[in-house]
Amino acid sequence: MTLLPRPLLSWPRLYRTVLSAALFAGLAASAQAQPMPPGGGPEDIQMEGRGLQVFVSPSGQPFRAKPGEPYPVAAWFAQADKDHDGKISHDEFQADAFAFFQMLDRNHDKYISSPENTFYENEVAPEITQIDPRIDQPTNFHADRDSDMQTDNDPTLGRYQKSIQGASQYGVIDEPQPIRGADANYDFRISVDEWTNATNQRFSVLDANGDGFITADELPKTPAQRALEAPKKGPGAKKKRFGW
Numbered sequence: 001m002t003l004l005p006r007p008l009l010s011w012p013r014l015y016r017t018v019l020s021a022a023l024f025a026g027l028a029a030s031a032q033a034q035p036m037p038p039g040g041g042p043e044d045i046q047m048e049g050r051g052l053q054v055f056v057s058p059s060g061q062p063f064r065a066k067p068g069e070p071y072p073v074a075a076w077f078a079q080a081d082k083d084h085d086g087k088i089s090h091d092e093f094q095a096d097a098f099a100f101f102q103m104l105d106r107n108h109d110k111y112i113s114s115p116e117n118t119f120y121e122n123e124v125a126p127e128i129t130q131i132d133p134r135i136d137q138p139t140n141f142h143a144d145r146d147s148d149m150q151t152d153n154d155p156t157l158g159r160y161q162k163s164i165q166g167a168s169q170y171g172v173i174d175e176p177q178p179i180r181g182a183d184a185n186y187d188f189r190i191s192v193d194e195w196t197n198a199t200n201q202r203f204s205v206l207d208a209n210g211d212g213f214i215t216a217d218e219l220p221k222t223p224a225q226r227a228l229e230a231p232k233k234g235p236g237a238k239k240k241r242f243g244w
Helices: 011-031 042-047 073-080 090-104 114-124 192-206 223-229
Strands: 053-056 062-065 087-089 213-215
Touching (some): 053 223, 062 073, 073 090, 087 090, 090 114
Antiparallel strands (some): 053 062, 087 213
């Protein structure tokens, strides 16, 4: 794949890049996550940070760590577990989710609007807009539709598996876009009530034993984490694109 040279930044673009650097610095400091690569902008994350480990929290907040460091799910867990008792309560989970909501609600009108969601995708978590080549995608097989099959049956006979996309690549819940996923009435903005409902549902999914707490051993490994921990396929295994 040929990468085109990156154009020089215009002043508005440069201004946004500086703002995004400040935002990411705050995220990294609060979560004890690895700061962004030098340069600080989303383009640096996409181009220079391709080797970073990435975790996206259930609410959509990204955490990054350099190769060799602990997978950054630990940084999110430490951030959410305010009393450091080794488990995340429902109240702690809610507080963590709403701290990120307030961060994305840039005009403080108690909604995450469509432009604010675009800022999230382009500036805060640009990784979710790409397919990570480190992650093995399921192999899909073609299945011809049976003309006698009832319409409520699966025409692919169970042979189709959806690809792993967006935040699902880096998250513990299969939700490709956690911000849009909270938009229950599809009006292209997320209210506080919608965010509350989505957060409650996410907590229920992760509280596997239903005891009102999330512990580290209840969290499944993300597709990215499994890919990082997978053994290499032989000494001469071909590297994936971009040297990953």
